Amino acid sequence: MRNILIIGAGKSTAQLVKYLLEKAEKEDLYLIIADQVLSNAERLVRNTLRAKAVELNINKIEDRRKQIAEADIVISMLPAFLHSIVAEDCLELAKNLVTASYISDEMLKIDAEVKKKGLVFMNEVGLDPGIDHMSAMRIIDRIRDKGGKIILFESFCGGLLAPESDTNLWNYKFTWNPRNVVLAGQGGAAEFIQEGTYKYIPYHRLFRRTEFLDVENHGRFEAYANRNSLKYRSIYGLDDVLTLYRGTMRRVGFSRAWNLFVQLGMTDDSYNLQHTETMSYREFTNLFLPYSPNDSVELKLRHMLRIDQDDLLWDKLLELDLFNPDKILNLREATPAQCLQHILENKWTLEETDKDMIVMYHKFGFLLNGEQKQIDSTMVIIGENQTYTAMAKTVGLPVAIAALKILNKEITQPGVQLPIAREVYEPILKGLEDYGIVFKEYDMPYLGYNPHHL
Secondary structure, eight states: EEEEEOOOOOOOOOHHHHHHHHHHHTEEEEEEEESSSHHHHHHHHHHHHSSEEEEEOOHHHHHHHHHHHSSEEEEEOOOGGOOOOOOOHHHHHTTTEEEEEEEOOHHHHHHHHHTTTTEEEEEBTTTTTTTHHHHHHHHHHHHHHOEEEEEEEEEEEEEEEEEOOOSSSSSOOBBSSSSHHTTOSSSOOOOEETTEEEEEEEGGGGOOOOOOOEETTEEEEEEEEEEBOOOOHTTTTTTTTTEEEEEEEEEHHHHHHHHHHHHHHHTTSSSSSSSSTTHHHHHHHHSSSSSOOOOHHHHHHHHTOOOOOTTTHHHHHHHTTTTTTSOOOOSSSOOOHHHHHHHHHHHHHHOOOOOOOEEEEEEEEEEEETEEEEEEEEEEEESSSSSHHHHHHHHHHHHHHHHHHHHSSOOOOOEESOOOSSHHHHHHHHHHHTTOOEEEEEEEEEOOOOOOOO
């Protein structure tokens, strides 16, 4: 049997394991699922004879290398900052590696050595990054094959709620790492280019500069800009493109409400608060408001943020229990962002029967035979339940398919890479279509932006 080592049994690993176990008999596979918490791995193994769960502390060098040495390929589903530790071992022990995370600087540094050993270190092969790369490159390459020139590329993705599980005023629950949601957009201004003009959105304005997107049969969404769209010019071979913009999708109204937290300072993760072990939600909210001997916390907040009493924004804040004096944070020396995350997780955690929804939307503007044209491409995936989510499906399945293709030597180009080569994205996208992950394409009139490039 061929051993596949999967390190990390988090939220997106369930679909990955399910796919590989379905293929295990035919492909002669045996899965070793390793996690620091043994019960997490055991939950995925269940009663199959084609997999086993092992407890693994990634910081124990001998245990880690023993597992990697016995594997034919390694899949790291660890937090992104830990991939480099696994990558170094895979390089030394000559094992191929697959991750769903962005290529880090540490990973790039070993590219030459990975190529020298003929190894495949495939990264950014989950959802976003991953399916966005592959689905975009498929259309970009097709346009180029016909002699077209790309002049506009926009790409949006969001992890949301299926309509039947959309039960709160925010139209949102956590389907991915809550910390990443709370800290989204921080670390520098959003950078992009529109009609040949560079544009920047600082963090304090990010959630008030949104655009609308309509998806057939699923209604209207909004999108705010991702931090750095410009790096994708060279990755996609679009160095002379006029418009390049990547963003995150939410239901309409989310960004305006989220901006309240930004303006208050609740998303700040740069300093620690005092006495958060015993602090109530109401006391936490009051930290960011001016002192008043007479006015209530509610009145101070409404006045500071200019929220009318009949504004839906107010109901959204009430729904989160932000003014509750009886709910306690129970966090030790936490940052404002950590406190906010705790409050939100109490309200925005998926229930057992909840279904999530992934929406992806691409826009391609191009010149072909002297005419400006546009193709819009959309994907909507609905999850099954709290475990087999659309997020887990769209992250785990492409990782699993890529690993199997590498194991079977169908993907052989060595090096630290992402799935933008035709020989990589074509078989993975074809495999995803068998599981209902498909895109619908629409020929559109070219919309563009301001013809005066302002």
